Amino acid sequence: MAPSGNYIQGAVRALRPSSALGRELEAFRTTTPRRTFASTQRPKTTIATRPAYTSESSCLLGARNAGSKERIGLVGSSRKPLLQTRTFSNTAPRNKLKTIEQVKARNKGGPFNLTAAILFICTAGGLYAYLTYEKERMARKRIADQTKGVGKPKVGGPFDLVDQDGMRFTSDDLLGKYSLVYFGFSHCPDICPDELDKMALMYNKVVEKCGPVLVPIMVTCDPARDNPAVLKEYLHEFHPEIVGLTGEYENIKQTCKEYRVYFSTPPNVKPGQDYLVDHSIYFYLMDPEGDFVEAIGRNFTADQAAKVITDHIKDWEGPLKKKDRWA
Secondary structure, X not given: OHHHHHHHHHHHHHHOOOHHHHHHXXXXXXXXXXXXXXXXXXXXXXXXXXXXXXXXXXXXXOOOOOOOOOOOOOOOOOOOOOEEEEEOOOOOOOOOOOOHHHHHHHHOOOOOOHHXXXXXXXXXXXXXXXXXXXXXXXXHHHHHHOOOOOOOOOOOOOOEEEEOOOOEEEHHHHOOOEEEEEEEOOOOOOHHHHHHHHHHHHHHHHHHHHOOOEEEEXXXXXXXXXXXXXXXXXXXXXXXXXEEEEOOHHHHHHHHHHOOOOEOOOOOOOOOOOOOOOEOOOEEEEOOOOOEXXXXXXXXXXXXXXXHHHHHHHHOOOOOOOOXXXX
């Protein structure tokens, strides 16, 4: 029995770890980093999470042997997981709409409502008005520039006549203001009085909107009978601001030629002789530089003609000089 007992005690001593082996195992445990495992369960929402660590950081160690295993994820005696997740959300839960009133209330602030429709209509109306104005302005500009190019027929030019006060009046006196030139005569039975009435209305409307920047002028086509005194009395019945111009037959003929006006007054007329006078019926609008702008015919009403003149005056970008004569 003694020898067998010695054998058993020797085997037990062999299974026990030596002091050197124990020190190696202890050094291995202290130098090798421990791995901790968090919960693999994903949060139900996709909202960002923030890890929350517990204050207790000590872990329990296992038994000292070759087959020992580490107990992972335990903290103290409460056995709480080392890594926890906490969810955050800034959006309130959206309640299910149950009634039509709730649906209307929600859609009231949407992109298609009464306020949006009003804004759209106002914007579209403003854009249409602007494009229409620009289209009309460009059309007026084309009309005004038609006779300013090289090789195009020129309407208007230099003249040297006499006004209703017997004073010399030339084309230079028209510079600095718009002028509305009409050709007629005092013995005209019907057309000239109607057109001069229209001229007076046109002048008043233009002055009301633009100020005194327009000079109304009537050049007689009958110089033999329309002397300065006759013109002054005749034109005063229509408007005191209308300027009447007369002169010698050749001067009148040259002025009509410059403005492309047809007239059929005989050159040599005896005093008291009856004759017929025929002439063109247009108002010639001239700009402050003496250039032709537009011809206004009988088909224009006074309001329409005044609008045409007013629009051209507003389009003028240069200065409107006011001579002492017309101040």
